[in-house]
Amino acid sequence: MTAPTTQAVRRRVTVRGTVQGVGFRPYVHRLATDLALAGFVSNTASGVLIEVEGPPDGVTRFCDRLSTELPPLAAVTGVGVEDLPATGADDAFRIRSTERSPGRTLLPPDTATCADCLRELTDPADRRHRHPFVTCTHCGPRFTIATGMPYDRAVTTMTGFPMCPACAREYGDPGDRRFHAQPVACPDCGPRLYLVPASGSGIHPARGADALAAARALLAAGRIVAVKGLGGYHLACDATDARAVDALRTRKARGGKPLAVMCADLDAVRRVAALSAAEQAALTSPRRPIVLLRRRAQQEVLTPGVCPGSPHIGVMLPYTPVHTLLFGLPGDPPGPRVLVMTSGNRSGEPIVTDDDEALTRLAGLADAWLAHDRAIASPCDDSLLRVRRDGTEQVLRRSRGYVPRPLRLPVAVRPALAVGGDLKNALCIGESDQAWFGPHIGDMGNLTTLEAARRAESQMRCLTGVSPELVAADRHPGYHSVQWARRRAAHLLRRTPELVQHHHAHIASAMAEHGLDGTTPVIGVAFDGTGYGDDGTVWGGEVLLADYAGYRHFAHLTPAPLPGGDAGVANPCRLALARLWAAGLPWDADLPSVRACAPGETAVLERQLTRGVACVATSSMGRLFDAVSSLAGLCHRAGYEAQAALELEAAATSAWDADSSAYTFGLASHACDPAPVLSALVADLRRGTPAPVLAARFHRGVARAVVEICRRARQATGLTTVALSGGVFANALLEEECTRLLAGDGFRVLRHGEVPPNDGGLALGQLVVAAHERTEE
16 A cells, blocks of 8 residues: 655665765755755765655655755765655754764865855954954865864864854854864964064064064065965965065075966956966866966066066965965055965975974075964875866866865776876875875975875875775886885785886876776877886887777887986987987087087087997987977076976967978888988078977977877777877977867877876876776786
8 A cells, every 4th residue: 555645754865975074964954954854964984874754755855956956065976865764753854973984985175265254354344354264164174184084173183273162153053154164263263373483584473463464574575485375385475576586496496497376366367467268267266276377478567587488377366364364455564466386395395284394494495484383184285287278177286176086987996006106296096986196296206205105195095995905106117106116015915016107007097087998999199208118218209009908009209319317308408419319410510409518518428329328218209399499499408397398389389370380200110200300400490490480390290290190000900099198298289289180180089187197197097007907817
């Protein structure tokens, strides 16, 4: 007999995803209360547990609406529904305390201050007026304060700040947007700012509002201030003050590498850079990344030392209340509207998070420290992206605002850790159909970065609940990350690491990001600066036919000697001469690369190349870009990574619409020979062809060679999907031209989006390759 429709029913609903620390339980409470339903909602280690009881139509409407009216930061990845016997409950719907149980839930990334909190921050009548740590369930720190899961105040770095009665009332009120907002605070209960002057600086220490006012005055006076943010310290100075910027560069040994800036608002952004609607959307998103923008040619705001030699500038907006207050509220003394904001570290070291370490490791760099007493549990540097002309985003550094948001995998993986490479390191941990990148670590060149990587792995294991059974790493025998992987694997079920070829991992990362299950190989174009090849040489200009289980070479850039190995990368003029030597072209004295060499340098280099001393063969496309940059007279000595290639791209961009010619590579026997390109470029040089035109013709030549090789691969195999990966494809001009030509020829093109094309995305490829291989065994 069918029960009457008015008879109460009860359902248990389990929700998985990013549903803790985002106001999900009060949202559920409001929804159930609006529908006059009984029951409860609780956090668990696996997500959120709901039991709801009432009339069948009300319960049905509740389940239908649950995933469609989510709080801003929530993301639901799965919902389970189970019918239960009705209990006859008719009391009010309740929010229960967190259940401690085994399982996994997802913690949201840190997000920028929301509009409601900003209104309170700037409202003199509000009790949180000028409070540097105003936050709610819709914004603020999450990942960087979490010390465990499930996410509650007791397992965050806010545990040492007891709530005042007013904050406690908000925290306990399901109708308040601060209900169970773990970082909730106010001026009465902390945290608190303080200013520490450098020894002998003549600056006075200060606390609270005085500390912030003093820091703003110091920046206006041309001083350098270390500012503690969400995931670490920044070094800040006035971006319009040439002496301040030069001092920061000198103290940090930054060379000519471009510096990122933080603008007070969108008006300040528009004064320094062109801004499209898509770029504005990226800048103002809750993630608040650094966005690479086209610098205004006629702007008079920034001092030239901020981004010398680059047509682009990395820009971000304030994303914490401290940043907003640092720029000043109405009535404050005037101060800089654009600040240099670069990572608080010494060159080659990870970002500083600990307050005591900041005073020692940043000594000599900063004139003062603007700090606070809320600890940072996890370092997390700023993310960096560019917006393509079609409005899509390419993330170049995936960190704050993204971590620890998971990626859905197209193949199931065993519990595993992938350690990435030695450059732009970011580890990746995964299990089943999910993978989590850790925050950006940087270059693994010293003990501090190795220790940072170990801490990041420990934190990611804690927050995800993944216990790795195997470790994946690069095949390079000299990588610090590989040595760490060997030590880490010694304590696991699989006692030796799974070693994954560098460029195979690059292609696999693009496949995984695009949801390919690996049953059909792709044509993988992997262009970068360096990667250990199976033959012991340096690869980097490879076309592979690849899936997760393996790969085979289809084509590669013709190798040339790399004089001095990795150390030689700092000398593009030598790379150019090595490429000319390999092509059988003379080192004539009128060539820019020859003129750039010091007296006697060419003679030493010639002996080195002839005898093969300290020369390893390389097929690296990145090194070819460096060589061409020098041949064109643009960059002969590189002060930072990829400087020569960046200057070549900038020059090509300026001439792109003025010239449509392209140099032609030699294509035979699966080799892509740049000798004809170099010969034609030298001839153009002697005709007086401007360097930007040479650069544009080279870029077009590379793109056309890529398309022709992919056509041949399609003809030989029938494959029609091309994956573009590797750090060279951070070059917007090259990536977009390759994509345009390939798509026009009928190929499906996989480009990186949220996963970086450079070595910052390498670990994802290592993970799916290693775990896929283990799954098949």
